[in-house]
Amino acid sequence: MTLTHRTAPAPVAGPDDVGDPREPVTRLLRDLRSTAQGLSATEAARRLVVLGPNELARAARRPWWRSVLTQVVHPLALLLWVAAALAAVSGSTELAVAIVVVIVLNAGFAFWQETQAERAVEALQGYLPDEVWAVRGGARVRVAARELVRGDLIALEEGQRVPADVRLVGGALEVDTAALTGESYPVARSADAVDDAGRLLDSPVLVFSGSAVTAGTATGLAFATGAHTELGRIAALSQRVDAEPSPLERQVRRVAWLIAAVAVGAGLAFLPIGLLAGLTLTTAAVFAIGLLVANVPEGLLPTITLALAAGVRQMASRGAVVKRLSAVETLGSTTTICTDKTGTLTANRMTVAAVALRVEVAPGSPVAATLAQVLVRCSTADLADGDGDPTELALLAWARGSGVELAPAVRDSDRWVLHRFEARFRRMTTVDRVAGRVVVSVKGAPEQVLPRCAALLGADGTATALDAAARDAVERDVERLAGVGLRVLAVARRDLGPVDPAAVPPDRDTTDRDLCLVGLVGLEDPPRDGVAGAVAGCHTAGIRIHVVTGDHGSTAAEIARRVGIRADRVVDGELVDAMSEGELRELLTADDELVFARATPETKLRIADALHRSGEVVAMTGDGVNDAPALRRADIGVAMGASGTDVAREAATVVLTDDNFATLTAGVEEGRRVFDNVRKFVLYIFAHAVPEVVPFLVFALSGGAIPLPLTVLQILAIDLGTETLPALALGREPAEPGLMHRPPRPRSEGVITGRMLWRAWGVLGLLSAVLVLGVFAAVLLHAGWRPGDAVGPGTALHDVYRQATTATFAAIVACQIGTAFAARTEWASLRAVGLATNPLLLWGIAGELLFTGVLVYWPLAQDVFGTAALPGWVLLVLLPFPVLVWGVDELLRARRRRR
Template sequence: MTTHLKPEPAEAPPIDASEPVSRLLRDLRTTPSGLTAREAARRLQVSGPNALPSHGGHRWPLALLRQLIHPLALLLWVAGGLAWVAGTTNLAIAIAAVILLNGLLAFVQEQQAEKAVEALGKYLPDRAPVLRDGQVWHVPATELVPGDVLVLEEGNRIPADARLIDGTVDVDASMLTGESVPVTRTADARDDAARPLDSPVLVFSGTVCVAGAAHAVVHATGRHTEIGRIASLSSRVGREESPLERQVRRVAWLIALVAVVVGVGFLPLGWLAGLSWPAAFVFAIGLLVANVPEGLLPTITLALAAGVRSMAKAGALVKRLSAVETLGSTTVICTDKTGTLTRNEMSVEEVHSFGDALVEALVRCSTADVTGSSGDPTELALLRYAGSTGADLSARKALYPFDPRLKRMSTVDLVGDALWVSTKGAPEQVLPRCTMPVGERTRLLALVDEMAGRALRVLAVAGRRVPALPGSREETETDLDLLGLVGLVDPPRPEVAAAVADCHSAGIRVHVVTGDNGRTAAEIARRVGIGADRVISGEELAELPEPALDEALTANGEIVFSRAAPEDKLRIADALRDCGEVVAMTGDGVNDAPALRRADIGVAMGIGGTDVAKEAATVVLTDDNFATIVAGVREGRRVFDNVRKFVLYIFAHAVPEVLPFLLFAVSGGMIPLPLTVLQILAIDLGTETLPALALGREPAEPGLMSRRPRRRSEGVVTGRMLLRAWGIMGLVSGVLVLGAFFAVLYAAGWHPGADVTSGALHAAYLQATTASFAAIVFCQVGTAFAARTERVSLRSAGLTTNRLLLGGIAFELVFAAALIYLPPLQALFGTAALPGWVVAMLLPMPVIVWGLDEVFRWATRHSA
């Protein structure tokens, strides 16, 4: 039996699309009248569909599994297994529930669909007009093949990479090049461009024909196109852990190591203290649980989620939770120009008028329509300046459209009972056709150079009255009177300058990475306050060795990278990261997608940005406002500070939870356990959770945006934090907890070694462990207030400025009271009602814990 296998699409042979048309047609085995339908169908089998490569579905089960096997989760699984083996089924079930709850919460918050490559497909039109069998056919764009001849007209989105074989078109290629001004492509131009995107004879898939008409022969389809190459770059660029993710992972491994060492090390001590092996297992589990802050990861997740909501209100949609913190640690922003620093809309900025008829000439010499927003962007800007929707076409007697080679256009219109010629175009083409003294022309050309040096696109406008309709274009465009010079620019957004100033005050450098030309980009950069100390073109960058690039990027100053290709943006992002910088890359075009994925934080424009950029980025600005990035930096720094605050708060409780077990082990069982495992779980998951979450919403401390960005290597946990958590608040809390425990036991007549498992001392023992539990809760109140600030006093932060914290403290006190005084919960957690004198002993504990830390912060402020 013979099996026929469908052959895989073959690799497209290398084609030099810039070679002469006759040779290109020969190499593609086609003609100016296109392919036959039969040949096109055959080639489709060989080359494959004109579509971008797609990838498999999302592997969400693996993502969920990762949330259940991180270091702290593995450690808790071990503790739960030991609890099950030891016969404490309720404890094992409680631990498993904690793991599953934490994992599901993190999974839901982190789940993100990777759709960058799929979004690229939206830039390909559904159908395209082509010549086949000598006639115009509208075929599905996916069925285009090399050798097809496209029919390009105004408004068409170009469906494949092609070479013009006749005609002239203006193309909006900003989604690939970053240039805000449409580029002209003409079939008979000389191709001496350094890169394909700048070729005057090539057009590319996904760009838009905004004016003109032409025929073009397809030389690349699908993944072989420029947009396909970018799709391949995007799919190959993977995401890396954020600084916070790395630090949390390290902290998790550190905690796991400490918990394992302590638990395993004290397991034989429990047995030596007289416990049975099952009881010793429970003792070891208690140490494990006491050393593992079960609420740490969900608290971080929820704090980041709160930061995401705050940033959404400010105009930034964050697609990955850790991106909030990453934005806060940013040291360098690499920003696009068009649509990011600027409005992506041409406008008239400067006018030199030499006649009263300038505005009228601008209106008449146009083919655009402001009302319908159709036409060339430059003409639309001129009409907006003139305050008109366009000329009266019924009065137009002749139109000489814009010619890329002549660089000018003209109209002849009937104004009243007279005929008027109106001409506009490049000054070097229009001025020689105007009647004026040589000295005046020299002065005007100098003025044009000066305006161009300020990144203005300069147009000369001229006109004259004629007695009769001229017979030719040459006759029409002679002996003109100069009416004025108009300077246009894609202006900066008004709020960007203040945002850049905020970046500088926060110690963040801003580089411009754009596909536009260097002079324009540098001028825009200077206008918004970016240094632009050096301009490096794409060609220069390609020849720049890695050490030289690193030296340029690490030098004090800011750089404008012009004519940057997608690979250039990737290289810049990699170089900055290798130099230890945390990089935020902004952009809005398809060409930005690979770099947006590679940077530490990719920031896309939500309104003017392409779907490709939005899918590739981790942050999308819904208002396209560069200033929102600065708001994001501020929010990110606040969130990271608050993460440290509740980590400090959680760590401080490890000491009073571990000390009772150590005391039991060191005493050889002479001192009973001052705290039970279930009481520890009630603390870690019940009483401390809401205050910890409230600390995640703490307002920013003064001077937040005047600090230098923290180093990439700087961790969440610092030596100062551990000193405060363990050496001050933790140690003081541990002493107070043990003091409450022993006070209750001694009041009942207990002495070391006495049996507390039965009789009158058993009731006292239950009250003593309950006093330990309550003392930890009261110390938590003091810890919460102390953790609200890093250095400043609580008075300067305001006692009641965090209402959520006050509510969280109220909840933990009510929750603790329920565990202590409600009989069903007493039976479950081994608690007993406390007498009034014990409650009175607990009341000053919050003030003691907070007060000693306040003294420490006062001392460090004054020593600094």
Template sequence: MTTTGEPAAVPVARDPREPLDRLMRDLRCGPDGLAAREAGRRLVAYGTNELTRRRGRQWWKELVRQLVHPLALLLWLAAGLAVVAGTVALAVAIVVVVLVNAVFAFIQEQQAERAVEALAAYLPQRADVVRDGALTSVAARDLVPGDLLVVREGERVCADARLVSGGVEVDLSTLTGESMPAYRSADQTDTRGSVLEARDLVFSGTTCTAGEARALVFATGMRTELGRIAALSQRVGRDVSPLEAQVKRVAWLIALVAVAAGLAFLPLGTFAAGLGLAAAFTFAIGLLVANVPEGLLPTITLALGMGVRELARCGAVVKRLSAVETLGSTTVICTDKTGTLTMNQMRVTRIWTPSRLLDLERRPPPQAWPVELRLARAAAACNNATIRSGRPDEASGDPTEVALVRAATILGVPADSAERQRRQRRQFHFDPALRRMSTVDDDGGALWLHAKGAPEAILPLCTAIADAGGDHPIRAADRERITAAVTQLAGHGLRLLAVAERRLPAGPLPERREDAEQRLTLLGVAAMFDPPRPEVADAVARCHTAGIRLIVVTGDHGLTAAEIARRVGIATHGATVVTGAELDAMSEAELDRLLAGHRELVFARTSPEAKLRIADALRADGHIVAMTGDGVNDAPALRRADIGVAMGRSGTDVAREAATMVLTDDNFATIVAAVQAGRRVYDNVRKFILYIFAHATPEVVPFLVFALSGGAVPLPLTVLQILAVDLGTETLPALALGREPAEPGLMRRPPRPREENVIQARLLVRAWGLLGGVSAVLVMTGFLLTLHAGGWHPGDPTGPGTALHHVWRQATTMTFLGIVACQIGTAFAARTQTASLRQVGVSSNRLLLWGVAFELAFAAAVVWLPPLQGIFGTAPPPVGQLALLLPFPVLVWGADELWRARVRCREGRAGVGG
């Protein structure tokens, strides 16, 4: 359950960082924990320690909403018309298509709310607490504020709590994005910085990686930091994708044209053609059927489905069909750094000592010099990485420590976890406040302190420096050399660790790190780098060519992220680095100006709210945003972005649930491949819309000729023949156009604007005017020539029982076959928007060739098989008449090829002029 308000008797912690005695007073608890009965009362008041979800929308309403989608309504209309036309089986098939599409879309929309359920997986089932003065195990859902929680190594923290004794290392990466474990101790009560940076607080959903401590619970359930992110995930809605909005516009446009044509025919047929009302209504239905593209919705769905399968083969799993198209219209990609741009494999690239700068990326010397050997031994000893079977290449643990172990091996120092543990006498854990770690080790009976940490944390503790000529006290000149070296290495965005040692005097081991970590001898500085993925630079270049802006949004340090951005080509003129604190201090207007005025940006140390702000600001400016992420903290931004991209390998379940697309290889290059696939899918959607629309003109014109001639020209086409075209010969070539390969120059175009319509005036002119107009002229020519060859004259009766009835059936069959022949030319013309057919290749789309073969076979069956002749009212024309059909495809394609050549010429002159 979730409570919306708290009774006055319920204790509330005003600030978890207030003095401990005051916090205990506010929570009304003591060092012996809560009484069991008091815990029970608080459970009733606070509710269970679970992540809850607001009540979702009623499923049946969501399903109905899918059934009344404009395009679904259009298909319902087509089904009704099919019933009126007497083809019940066709109507049933259309209804099945509507239902399947509605159910599929309904299921996809439920994915968003599952993000909160995935967050709940971060809470363990049991927790150890002190109640009634005794340690006891309780269900994690029964924890309440005031409980004294025991946190141990390997356990997941199950509530937000303040440490009261002990210290632990905690993996906060799911909340902060930081890859290194953070040390939390009851002794560190510094209240500066944000709550997540407090050094005596632990949070629900994080994992204890080392140590043991007791902590006072101050927040549970939805009041925790994890719960706050869950609430953000629920509050962020999902807008319709560009294609979804465009399909609605297409549907309304088609419906308007179809209904208008049908209504217009009623007075034309009644008054101009002199038809009876029943006959005029029948022909009006024919016009509606001619204008309704029954296969449009399933063709779009199947085209997107094929795009989804193609992306899955490339390593991108898309959870919503329309996301494929949205990817193609992406204008900005906000990408994480670690694991996406980089290989997530930290390695030591350089080692600086007072004697030399050693470059480990090149071949190292056969035998390291003495100072480098000492540094390698110290780095291997002051380390917690686990080496399996004595093989450094199989080491596991913190990436920084694994990198040091591997560097030590390269320098000739063997790495053995068991031997290191045998020699280790004491360890002072890494402290993020002090930014250093040290160990006391036994080396042949002598005790040595080995330390590593940030250069600015180690250098003040050093009184000597190791050089080729031996150790000597640090002089002012030495400090200047060290500062210059550190500055130079840091300027490359490398992570720096200074390594030092000290021989301890005989006697008892030092109890305090302050006593041990003094009078150190500096051995040198190790510079580490997480190398970028080799394929990322090419992918980034393709993004730049395609006009896609790239912004790095990461929880890592700004200098490191900026250097990676420079290496992969994201930042070519020096990126502007903005920290999370700087972003928090900005107003919305300042953020808008920053995004507009600086194209190369790196946002470092970002929070969930910061990512949301960035996504919102970009979207408000008209951008279509793809946002990558892998942690719990990324879930709200992943949902808010137009395309949320989660990491499949390193990502959390929460991120994968909240995202629209999951990368199975965690690779930025896969995002770019997905963008290209999305652009290709959108292009192909427009191609088969062009193909389908082009046939409306030759289907409608015969009815208009019949009406405008007052019946003097008999009807050139029947309703059933129209249905044979729309759902028989037309479907497979349209689907084949959905598999059309990428057109040349696809990734050299700028992203299309968000407001750009999938149907533009240029497409309509090309479909209805050029392709449809040429087809209508050819089709009507074939119809009239066949009538004339059979002895028909204007006004002669052609109805059943008349001498010319068979000739009229042959002529309508010629109209049907003429439309089919023109379809073939239209299909090849629609394969490109501006390029010539020679550039894409006649046979490069084999599925289209098979579609054309099926189209011809189906048309032949309709014309020559006696059972189908009776259904569709066809009769085989004379062979001489059939020969007229041979040039139809070439003439339709040729007219469009000339038009595209003119467009290319005009665009070429515009490019030269620009």
């Protein structure tokens, strides 16, 4: 089965649907209209046409033009469209063109950033095999996996991925179902097993597409392919879940509508005032456009986009690929993390965690050496190449650490008989010729090996009788190891005597009896390095962590305990499925951290939905196909990049390339820093609206007696030129002390708060407006101007008027510098933060001053923006403006700290 990028048609009705694939094989063959010799080639071809290929369809991406359209119909963009239209109608064509250019640049930049973020995720490899062995017309043939159809007989063997949902009809397997169920250890499946499972996924006679065969061989009957498989059902479930806008996207849109309302309201309110004051309709229209443009922070959207893009780059350097810019901030507002276990908290790599020997031994003792020798003999894996079952590789690694290693070529040449692992026996046996003797080596499930043991290896390497007391002690060891979430294997051996070249190789009944127990081995999928510290960091930041896994409760609870998650209660998935929505929400809103075990995709989806409806900002991590629906439903879906499945990576918003849960904590810190910085430059941008708007109000309220202190093009030069670089630099401010020691921000708390508006408009903005109008008036009065004097083109005062508007422009820039330093912190002093800790801000201010100098002194820019060179005394007046603006805010912050 492969993933394609096209949209597949709905499956066409074919053979009758299977009611229950666990029914007797003869009845299932009849229902599928198949035979013990498989389908004929003709029938298989017909079904392929009728049912379609065995592949999953990937949801088509949104076309590029719709992404661009989204950017140009944003509330702020719509407001600018209105301003451009008004300018065109009033005859100000150059102004209209300038505003349209601003809209196009904003939209193009935002679209480019989103596209770059999406392309950062590399193309995903096919998850299922390309070709498989099938039985058609009684002959074993190689068939492309996408051409398999329902009713095909399939041959399955070790190392293969299951290409469809299959009912076993012969043989036995061990399969790794972690991608579908989240279970850490392989599970046994056998055609002869008694099926008393409560759900299909647990059936001992069924294997599902996407599972990996780790041991054994079998033949099976495909009862579901393509979209009808368990894999296809989960993929379809995830595609039906709509991704909602992030908290930042909702808040920015809310801010945009607020700004739009203020701008339109101000224009509608003051336009009649201008007309009543005696302004002409054209002048009043220019006034309305100026007021509208002054209230619209044109640089807000690109500045937010760049701040988020910087966060994306920072996250990428720390091991995470972010597919949507706003996801960086969403991580910062996370209140609850629902994490998978296998491959997320754990390394998804088997290791030997404990060895239990019934005698006291020292390292290198005969018993420990014998245990290692049995493990290297009873294996088919190659540790050097990493080729083989993960459990066998872990056992060989332990043996090598104990000083015992055997080259695979030597091992295989000494081997006489190999009885591979079979699910019905749950053990593996080898018979080897070693130093002239025939030695049997066995490993397997304790309940299968212990009843076949008659002796126990003593401390000196000789066998002693395994009496009832010793057997009870061994069984207690098994329970102890299993109780801490380990997979327990019993290891045994038997010496059959000298090699007899004429002897017939012994059968399994002969070898697997009268064994001598060597010891027990406990294996685990250990916690990842750094996860415990990451969990502690989340707790310090006030974030709760729930474990939601398809694995068993005892295993999951033990891993949770070891990494520091307060696993106060283990809740089985079936219990969750039986709960009402209210009961589930009550369970999740308690202060406990929970372990949800044996969770199905629907269970995970319900948990994510219940948390979301309770007002939590949910981050859901996972790596399996079964995680995909919940990854899409959560506020932020986090998939594992290295070990995760393609379906999970496709559904997630963030992909951890290093598969490290610790990266998630770094993401939370980065998200909080980004949100704080968004607030900083929003404060910075909002503060300049007042000195841009107040001159227009003075012009209108004076009935034109006081000329416009600022032109519309000069406002655009401020919003898109001088203001941009410092705003971008504020988006790169380092994290403030204590960032990860405060609780998550409430979901209802927006980017803008009442205190921010007071600080921006009532303190920084009002002070800047007073200083700006003061310098404007000073320039005019110094030249002998009086209210009502004409200053238009051709008048004696026109050049002075251009100097005065230029002084207003330069004064706003000077005030911006003071505002930039003030905006760096909300409570702390600038000394505590450090003057030079953000060198980008210093460079941004330098760039701002250079841009201002160009507009003021370059003749071509003077012609476009209506500026004029400033005399020296005006520059001296402007010098203290930054200190005055910053100083007043610093005093107010000091007063708040004293309170």
